[in-house]
Amino acid sequence: MLSIHNLHASIDEKRILKGINLEIKPGEVHAIMGPNGSGKSTLASVLAGREDYTVTDGSVTFNGKDLLELSPEERAGEGLFLAFQYPVEIPGLSTTNFIKTAVNEVRKYRGEEALDAVAFLKLMKEKMAMTNIDQTLLSRSLNEGFSGGEKKRNEVFQMAMLQPKLAILDETDSGLDIDAIRIVANGVNKLRSKDNAVLLVTHYQRLLDYIVPDVIHVLYNGQIVKSGPKELALELEERGYDFIKEQFKAEA
Amino acid sequence: MNNLEYIKERFSQLPTVNEQNGLGVIRQKAFDALNKMGIPTTRHEEWKYTRIGSFFNKEYKYHTAGTFSEADLAPVRLPAYEQANELFYINGHYSPELSVIRSKGLTVQSLQEASKNEYKDIVSKHLGHSSNYLKDGIIALSTAFVQDGVFVHIKKGQIIEHPIYIYNITDARQANVLAQPRTLVYVGENAQVKFVETFNTLGNQESFTNRVIEIVVEKDAITEYYKLQTDASHASQVATTHIQQIGKCVTHTVTVSLNEGLVRNNLNIVLDEEYCEAHLYGIYLQHGQSHIDNHTVVDHAKPHCESNELYKGMLDDQSTGVFNGKIFVRQDAQKTNAYQSNKNVLLSEGASVNTKPQLEIFADDVKCSHGCTIGRLDEESLFYLRSRGITEATAKSLLLHGFAVDILEQIKLAPIREYVDKLISERLEFDLA
Numbered sequence: 001m002l003s004i005h006n007l008h009a010s011i012d013e014k015r016i017l018k019g020i021n022l023e024i025k026p027g028e029v030h031a032i033m034g035p036n037g038s039g040k041s042t043l044a045s046v047l048a049g050r051e052d053y054t055v056t057d058g059s060v061t062f063n064g065k066d067l068l069e070l071s072p073e074e075r076a077g078e079g080l081f082l083a084f085q086y087p088v089e090i091p092g093l094s095t096t097n098f099i100k101t102a103v104n105e106v107r108k109y110r111g112e113e114a115l116d117a118v119a120f121l122k123l124m125k126e127k128m129a130m131t132n133i134d135q136t137l138l139s140r141s142l143n144e145g146f147s148g149g150e151k152k153r154n155e156v157f158q159m160a161m162l163q164p165k166l167a168i169l170d171e172t173d174s175g176l177d178i179d180a181i182r183i184v185a186n187g188v189n190k191l192r193s194k195d196n197a198v199l200l201v202t203h204y205q206r207l208l209d210y211i212v213p214d215v216i217h218v219l220y221n222g223q224i225v226k227s228g229p230k231e232l233a234l235e236l237e238e239r240g241y242d243f244i245k246e247q248f249k250a251e252a
Numbered sequence: 253m254n255n256l257e258y259i260k261e262r263f264s265q266l267p268t269v270n271e272q273n274g275l276g277v278i279r280q281k282a283f284d285a286l287n288k289m290g291i292p293t294t295r296h297e298e299w300k301y302t303r304i305g306s307f308f309n310k311e312y313k314y315h316t317a318g319t320f321s322e323a324d325l326a327p328v329r330l331p332a333y334e335q336a337n338e339l340f341y342i343n344g345h346y347s348p349e350l351s352v353i354r355s356k357g358l359t360v361q362s363l364q365e366a367s368k369n370e371y372k373d374i375v376s377k378h379l380g381h382s383s384n385y386l387k388d389g390i391i392a393l394s395t396a397f398v399q400d401g402v403f404v405h406i407k408k409g410q411i412i413e414h415p416i417y418i419y420n421i422t423d424a425r426q427a428n429v430l431a432q433p434r435t436l437v438y439v440g441e442n443a444q445v446k447f448v449e450t451f452n453t454l455g456n457q458e459s460f461t462n463r464v465i466e467i468v469v470e471k472d473a474i475t476e477y478y479k480l481q482t483d484a485s486h487a488s489q490v491a492t493t494h495i496q497q498i499g500k501c502v503t504h505t506v507t508v509s510l511n512e513g514l515v516r517n518n519l520n521i522v523l524d525e526e527y528c529e530a531h532l533y534g535i536y537l538q539h540g541q542s543h544i545d546n547h548t549v550v551d552h553a554k555p556h557c558e559s560n561e562l563y564k565g566m567l568d569d570q571s572t573g574v575f576n577g578k579i580f581v582r583q584d585a586q587k588t589n590a591y592q593s594n595k596n597v598l599l600s601e602g603a604s605v606n607t608k609p610q611l612e613i614f615a616d617d618v619k620c621s622h623g624c625t626i627g628r629l630d631e632e633s634l635f636y637l638r639s640r641g642i643t644e645a646t647a648k649s650l651l652l653h654g655f656a657v658d659i660l661e662q663i664k665l666a667p668i669r670e671y672v673d674k675l676i677s678e679r680l681e682f683d684l685a
């Protein structure tokens with residue numbers, strides 16, 4: 001589904017991604033962990049098409065397409081979704097109006113008819129129930145004045161509405177209470193199918209109790225320095241990143 | 253012969269100039285002022301960024317009103333007009349034939365008449381009050397021809413349910429037109445009234461409108477005033493709205509400028525009694541070669557008054573904008589609350605805006621704040637929307653619409669709010685396509 005080959009990216013001449021290789025197949029869940037500043041959000045942003053970053057080398061294909069050639073909106077149309085680490089607040093745009101536009105623009109991209117009011121409402125009700133999100137929140141301006149947890153839940157709600165093929169969740173569990181983590185996990189698990197895949201960026205083992213990943217990768221200094229089964233998360237929780245950093249230094 | 257000479261010649265031909273009572277004196281005074289000051293150039297401090305001289309180097313006819321069919325008027329009519337009082341000005345002249353008065357307690361008559369009948373004290377006291385604040389030839393030019401103006405009276409205690417729509421129409425089907433619609437409004441004690449003003453040019457010749465409306469608001473009255481500017485690129489205007497709050501009362505104004513040509517707005521609010529409240533909002537969307545200049549004055553003359561001002565603008569292409577917001581707090585006006593903010597988004601390299609708050613505070617116990625910003629569309633927000641599958645053009649238009657929403661919400665007349673909302677959405681769609 002997604003293959004990243006030797007991906008290098010920089011911002012303002014600063015090299016951040018230094019040769020990422022990653023292969024995600026349909027049905028898989030991958031987790032990416034790693035110390036602060038190692039490049040996790042950068043990777044997520046480059047995949048979603050943020051233009052501040054310059055890809056200096058490497059390639060990314062998504063379901064057979066050259067992902068790097070597509071605009072952010074085309075990537076969403078192709079079924080890529082990024083739940084932001086820091087969702088943006090947009091005054092004056094109601095969340096409902098925003099999500100309706102998004103759903104229909106994605107449908108249009110795929111050559112599908114726009115949802116009529118009834119069908120849209122039905123879809124929304126269903127996903128609201130699933131993500132335990134309140135109507136009053138959705139009638140407010142997008143993320144404006146939302147609490148940290150509400151913003152994250154809104155990301156998961158948007159994911160549920162857009163039903164992506166590949167969902168990238170950038171620390172969606174950070175700042176959530178225990179119930180909310182379960183809701184997020186539930187949303188992700190519902191999306192999980194043999195055709196869909198998930199890439200989770202997280203700092204905590206806890207989320208991985210609910211969403212069991214197939215593989216865990218450690219990103220450090222712009223590279224994936226270690227990959228392993230879910231037990232790797234436990235090891236990291238116990239030992240921290242020092243042993244990886246040391247190993248990295250030794251190799252360098 | 254340039255246009256100013258033509259105007260002067262017309263002035264001397266008018267019979268009422270020699271009238272000693274009524275409007276004669278005020279007209280002669282204004283005419284002298286016009287002769288002395290001339291049409292303002294960019295050397296005039298208040299006209300630094302707005303050039304109107306060229307309009308007076310061309311031939312503009314003062315009167316050339318043609319005849320109108322219903323079909324001619326259909327496109328300029330505002331939504332829900334069937335439920336409104338409608339006042340039509342054609343080339344600056346009030347048209348009783350086209351106008352429709354529906355509400356009790358609303359009187360409309362010529363200023364000539366009002367200057368002689370029971371309203372003569374109001375007229376002599378308040379007509380031309382704006383020239384205390386606007387010291388230039390353009391306001392003098394309006395007053396010099398004030399005999400064509402209209403007096404609007406809202407009776408004490410009357411709640412005017414039907415809004416008053418004022419259509420300023422210039423008929424430029426045959427020739428270039430200069431129009432000077434002039435109005436004096438008196439809102440009696442405890443009355444409530446809503447005004448909506450629009451400007452439309454018919455035909456393809458040029459028009460220049462020098463509009464002055466002076467509104468006097470008595471105690472416990474509530475006045476809402478909405479100015480919609482959507483006129484064509486061959487239409488330009490100076491539009492002055494002068495509001496005098498002479499009793500403890502509330503006014504609420506929203507100025508919407510989607511003009512294609514040049515617009516200069518003067519909005520003066522004089523808070524001339526204790527505990528007055530004034531809310532001033534504006535939104536402007538400019539593109540092409542259009543120009544918008546909003547000059548506002550809020551004069552806190554008495555204590556315990558509150559003013560609240562927020563203007564927002566978006567400028568695309570080669571368009572230019574000016575915001576100049578003066579707030580005076582007179583020595584007397586303790587316990588004043590005055591807020592002002594102007595926010596601009598530039599959408600192209602070629603667009604520009606000059607924004608200048610000007611606070612002159614002579615009292616010590618006051619709360620005043622002001623701020624202005626000039627920015628670009630937020631890239632983070634744009635990326636967020638696009639990452640959800642929303643195309644760049646739609647994403648921009650959603651963001652800009654969102655920027656305008658808090659001003660839109662200040663239009664409390666639902667059909668007008670929806671209408672303006674639609675105009676703004678269409679404009680954004682067009683500009684960003």
Ligand SMILES: Nc1ncnc2c1ncn2[C@@H]1O[C@H](COP(=O)(O)OP(=O)(O)OP(=O)(O)O)[C@@H](O)[C@H]1O
Pocket residue numbers: 011012014016034035036037038039040041042043085
């Ligand atoms: N606009 C920018 N200009 C300069 N440096 C940047 C910019 N954006 C990101 N960086 C740097 O790139 C590096 C990687 O940042 P990134 O946000 O990808 O880290 P992360 O792994 O997601 O960290 P965290 O766990 O704290 O979220 C950091 O050192 C960061 O300071």
Ligand SMILES: [Mg+2]
Pocket residue numbers: 040041042085170171
């Ligand atoms: Mg991050």
